[in-house]
Each structure stands twice: as structure tokens, then as C-alpha cells.
Amino acid sequence: MSRLVTQFSKLPPVIICIIGTISGAIGVTSFSPFHFWPGYFVSLVVFSLLVITSPTAKTSFWRGSSVALGFFGAGVSWVYVSIAEYGQVGTVIAALITLAFVVVLCAFWALSAWASWHLIHHFSQLPASVWITLALLIGEFARSTLFTGFPWLLPGYAIENTWLFELLPIGGIWLTSAVVVLTSSAIACVLSNKPAQLSLISVLFIIWGSAAYLAYFPVSWVQQTGTLKTTLVQGNVKQDEKWLPQTARESLAYYQQTTIEHLDSELVVWPETAITYTYSQMKPYFSSFSKELSDTNTTLITGIPDVSPDKKDYYNAIWATGDGFGLYYKRRLVPFGEYIPFSEYIGPILDVFGMPMSSFKSGDENQPVLQVGEWGVAPFICYEIVYAEQVRRMVRDSDFLITISNDGWFGTSFGPWQHLQIAKFRAKEAGRYVIRATNTGITAFINEKGEVVAQAPQFERTTLTADAKAFSGVTPYVYWGYWPTLLLLLLCVAFSYLNGLVKKRTP
Known part of the structure; x- marks a missing residue:
């Protein structure tokens, strides 16, 4: 096998980069909706091999870029859909913007490959797999x-x-990421006949073995404290019509009527910006409706825009009314979707292209959870669910999690499926139900084990009703955060370094 790797490294640079790009694209098959988990290991093994066999740091940079180009080019291709369909810039500009976005993402992998090469060649006390893992993470x-x-x-x-x-309840997404990269880079070391070190291989066997034990003998980190009959309303409003006055009135009427038909539910959830009127407009209008909800012990949670009293600042918000209360402003905004980074420089360029400017403001870092009857609800708007640390910080005060979204931006691409997968990881990490209400799908209930227990079809106007279970207690990840991942990396470095010292002293 090592001879094959040596021959591979002698191929023309263009051929090697093509192989790298193809292997990167294969990695996307590990993610939703494909779920072919070995695919990503193929990408990382090839990435590691290309770094290990590179004659120079510059070569490693470009080889790493090729794998990243295939991976991100295929993995976030759904970005093109939203820009081309709703950005008002045309297909060519949409393709260029998407390509620029992919190139920025590739830069992180390219720099990791460059740094790995330098670390491997200047600090040989540690095996290549450790340096590749640290640099890429x-x-x-x-x-x-x-x-x-x-x-x-x-x-x-x-x-x-x-x-x-x-392992997610123990160390979260960063622990699983560390194990995936470390496993892949160790395999690459073995294939290239580089020393992988027995101590490092032993650590990996222990981690995989411990995960297998937990799979067959699960540990309950949290305790169920109750159930909440919940109805999710999926309006399926076309994105290009959503903000039109006629559509706004019709949508609001549908959401209200559907909610009245489900007053036997303790909680009804509408998706992100289901209401396109502002909070200040809707609060007095909803007074009688809110009282009707309160009289039936029903809480309504909906996405709604809000505006500051001086009409200068707009917010993407979640509002709880009826038998609950609270108003949450989105903290993590989507670059170019909800705000423009470096707007004083980029704004005029986008104006020339005719691309709409977004001007939402982010909410305060410390906001309380929403209240649904006696239960605390940690709210997340769309993109926020991808931030594991933000979710972790709000779990302690919550009995379950709610995320509302509008994935209609991404059409029939696999973007919404990747988004749903991320929500499943947050549920597993936190030991909480995730209630996910969306405009066009994928609307779903996810249990504390990260399993979808109920799901509505995409692109249909419908409702989904199920019992959401409330939980108390915290998982080790919620309590410790990054520390389990840092401990693993420190152990790998320490074992590898000590193993190197022993080898040097052995005659």
C-alpha cells in the first residue's frame, strides 16, 4: 500500500488535484440526506495523504485546497439556489458569489494543510496525524x-x-470532530508507512470502543419531567410572495384559523417570520386572540420582525403570547442574508448588482428563555441552531428547545436536510427535545436522543401534532463544554511525545 501511495504522489499536479477534488466531493455523502458515513473519512484520508506526501508547504496548500474545493463546492451548493432565485442578481453573478463563498471556506482547509506540513517537518517528535488533527481542528x-x-x-x-x-452528550460536536479527524489522519499515516504510534492507535480504539459500549448500554443523563401537547403549523408560503401585502393578510388568517382549530394543544408554533407585520403592530391587534389562547391554556410562539421605536433598527424575533410570554431577538445573523459584513465597502458593490441589502440588528447576548405555561423554552431562529455553544449556554434554564426556520430560501436542495441533521445533534448534545417549525419544511419533533419522532412532508401546507417531552438536568457536555475535547487532544500530544522520547532512548 505504501508503494501505491508513493506512486500516487508522483502523478502530475493537475491529476493529483483532480483526485483531491473528487475525494472532497465524496465526503458530502456522509451528511444528510445521504448518510453514507464512510464518505467523509475518504475525504480526510486523502487530505491527510496529500499533506504527508507533499514535497513543499506550497504544494500542501494547493493540494489541501483541491480537497476543500470538492467538499465545500458540493456541500454548500444550495447557497447558489437562494442567491439565484431570490437575490435578483442573475445566474452568472449568483454563481460568482457562491464561488467566492466556497473559496473563503476552502482557505481554512488550505491554511490548515500548509500549517500541517510545517509542523510535521519542523516538529517531528509528534506523529503527522496529531499535527494534521490539531491544524485542521x-x-x-x-x-x-x-x-x-x-x-x-x-x-x-x-x-x-x-x-x-x-459521544455527543459527553463532548459535543467538537469531540466527535476531533475523533473523526484523528482517525482519518491515523489511517493515512498507516497507508503512507509513516509512524502512527501504538499509543495513539490505542487511544482511538478505546474511544471507539467506549462509544460502542454507550450505544448498547446507554446512560441516561437527564430526567423527564412532563409532556406538552404541541402543534406545529407549516404555512408553505412562497418565498417570493411572502412579504406582499395580500399574501401577508392571507397567511396570517390561515395561521390564526389553524391555531383556533388546535386549542386543545398546550403549545402552537408558527415558523420564522410567519407574521410579516412588526411586533408593535401585532401586539394590540392580537389582544383578543391572545386572551382566547390564555383562556384555553394555549401558548402561541411565532416568528415576527420587530423595529426599534425610532424605526432605525430591525430585529428578527420570536414572540410567545397567550398562556406564555417573552420576546427574543436573534443573536446570530446570517452574513449577506440578514446583515452585510463591511457594509461600508461591500454595500455599494451589491447595490450596483441589484442585490437587496439586509439590515437586521442582532439581539443582546444575555436574553432570558421564553415561558410556555410553567415550562422554560430556549428559542433559536433558523441559523442559530448550528451554534453548539449558544445552545449549550441556554439549556440549563430550559425544559426543551424550539427552533423556527424558513428554509424556503433553499428550494429542493439538500440544504434543509443538512439543517435538520444539525438540529438532531443539538438535541443529543443537550438531552432535550427540539421542536422545529418551518415554513416549507422540514418541520419535525426531535427527541432527546437525537431521533426524529414525527416529521411533516416538505412543500405542503399542513400541521404536525405530537407530545413534546420536557427534561431537566444537564449532560456532561452542557456542564463541561470544550474540556473533554481539549483533554483528548492533550492526551494524544502527551502520549505521542512520551512515546517519542522512549524511542529515542531505546538503543
């Missing part, structure tokens, strides 16, 4: 945090149908 963390971040398609999401899924 730092790159993924940077991708997830800079300019509000884009923590989509992280390595740990590839393992939903494996034993590693059971």
Missing part, C-alpha cells in the same frame, strides 16, 4: 467563529449513523 474552529462563523458540515456531523454519535 483549529481551522474548522476559525471557520466556525470568524465574522459570526459558518459552523456547517463540521467533521463530527458525518458520524450520525455510527457509535461516535453517543
Whole structure:
């Protein structure tokens, strides 16, 4: 096998980059809706091999870029759908904007490959697999945090149908990501005849074995405290008609009438910006409706825009009324969708292209959970559910989680399916039900084990009713956060370094 790898490294650079791009695209099959978990390991093994066999750091940079191009080019292709269909810029500009976005994402992997090469060649005390893991995880963390971040398609999401899924309540998405990258890079070391170190392989066997044990002998980290009959309303309003006055009136009438038909539910949830009128407009209008809800012990939670008293700042919000209360402003805004980074520079360019400007403001960092009767509800609007740390910080005060979204932006692409998959990971990490109401789908109930227990069909005007279970207590991940992942990485570094010292002293 090592001879085959050596021959592979001698191929023309263009051929190697093509192979890298294809292997990167294969990695997307590990994510929803495909769920072929070995696919992502193929991408990372090839990525690691290309780094290990690169003669220079520059070569490693471009080889790493090729794998990233295939992975992100295929993985976030749904971005093109929203820009082309609703951005008013035409197909060519939409393609260029999507390509620019993909290139930015690729830069994190390319820099990780470049850094890995330098670390491998200048600090040989540690095996290549450790350096590749550390560099790529730092790159993924940077991708997830800079300019509000884009923590989509992280390595740990590839393992939903494996034993590693059971590690989520212990260390969250970053622990599973670390194990995936470390496993893949260790395989690459073995294939390229590089020392992978027995101690490191042993750690991986222990982790996979522990995950298998938890899969067959699960541990209950949280306790059920009650149930809440809940109805989700999926309006299926066309995105290009959503904000038209006639559509707004008709949609509001549908949502209200449907809610009246489900007053036997303790909670009714409408999707993101189901109401396109502002909160200040709707609050007095809803006074009698809110009283009717309260009289039947029903809470309504809906997405709604809000505006500051001076009419200068707009917010994407969730409002609880009836037998509950609370108003939450979205904290994590979507770049170019809800706000424009560096708007003083980029804004005029987008104006030339005719691309609509978004001007939402983010809410305060410390906002209380919503109240549904006696229950606390941690709210998340659309994109916010991808931020594991934001969810983790709000879990302690909540009995279950609610996320509302409008994935109609992404049409029939696999973007909504990836979004649903991410919500399943948050449920497993937090040990809480996730109630997910969307405009066009995928509307669903996800239990504390990260399993979808009820799901509505896409692109249909419908409702979905089920019992949402409330839970108390916290998982180790909610309590410890990043620490289990950092401990794993520190152990790998320590074991590898000590193993290197022993080898040097052995005659």
C-alpha cells in the first residue's frame, strides 16, 4: 500500500488535484440526506495523504485546497439556489458569489494543510496525524467563529449513523470532530508507512470502543419531567410572495384559523417570520386572540420582525403570547442574508448588482428563555441552531428547545436536510427535545436522543401534532463544554511525545 501511495504522489499536479477534488466531493455523502458515513473519512484520508506526501508547504496548500474545493463546492451548493432565485442578481453573478463563498471556506482547509506540513517537518517528535488533527481542528474552529462563523458540515456531523454519535452528550460536536479527524489522519499515516504510534492507535480504539459500549448500554443523563401537547403549523408560503401585502393578510388568517382549530394543544408554533407585520403592530391587534389562547391554556410562539421605536433598527424575533410570554431577538445573523459584513465597502458593490441589502440588528447576548405555561423554552431562529455553544449556554434554564426556520430560501436542495441533521445533534448534545417549525419544511419533533419522532412532508401546507417531552438536568457536555475535547487532544500530544522520547532512548 505504501508503494501505491508513493506512486500516487508522483502523478502530475493537475491529476493529483483532480483526485483531491473528487475525494472532497465524496465526503458530502456522509451528511444528510445521504448518510453514507464512510464518505467523509475518504475525504480526510486523502487530505491527510496529500499533506504527508507533499514535497513543499506550497504544494500542501494547493493540494489541501483541491480537497476543500470538492467538499465545500458540493456541500454548500444550495447557497447558489437562494442567491439565484431570490437575490435578483442573475445566474452568472449568483454563481460568482457562491464561488467566492466556497473559496473563503476552502482557505481554512488550505491554511490548515500548509500549517500541517510545517509542523510535521519542523516538529517531528509528534506523529503527522496529531499535527494534521490539531491544524485542521483549529481551522474548522476559525471557520466556525470568524465574522459570526459558518459552523456547517463540521467533521463530527458525518458520524450520525455510527457509535461516535453517543459521544455527543459527553463532548459535543467538537469531540466527535476531533475523533473523526484523528482517525482519518491515523489511517493515512498507516497507508503512507509513516509512524502512527501504538499509543495513539490505542487511544482511538478505546474511544471507539467506549462509544460502542454507550450505544448498547446507554446512560441516561437527564430526567423527564412532563409532556406538552404541541402543534406545529407549516404555512408553505412562497418565498417570493411572502412579504406582499395580500399574501401577508392571507397567511396570517390561515395561521390564526389553524391555531383556533388546535386549542386543545398546550403549545402552537408558527415558523420564522410567519407574521410579516412588526411586533408593535401585532401586539394590540392580537389582544383578543391572545386572551382566547390564555383562556384555553394555549401558548402561541411565532416568528415576527420587530423595529426599534425610532424605526432605525430591525430585529428578527420570536414572540410567545397567550398562556406564555417573552420576546427574543436573534443573536446570530446570517452574513449577506440578514446583515452585510463591511457594509461600508461591500454595500455599494451589491447595490450596483441589484442585490437587496439586509439590515437586521442582532439581539443582546444575555436574553432570558421564553415561558410556555410553567415550562422554560430556549428559542433559536433558523441559523442559530448550528451554534453548539449558544445552545449549550441556554439549556440549563430550559425544559426543551424550539427552533423556527424558513428554509424556503433553499428550494429542493439538500440544504434543509443538512439543517435538520444539525438540529438532531443539538438535541443529543443537550438531552432535550427540539421542536422545529418551518415554513416549507422540514418541520419535525426531535427527541432527546437525537431521533426524529414525527416529521411533516416538505412543500405542503399542513400541521404536525405530537407530545413534546420536557427534561431537566444537564449532560456532561452542557456542564463541561470544550474540556473533554481539549483533554483528548492533550492526551494524544502527551502520549505521542512520551512515546517519542522512549524511542529515542531505546538503543
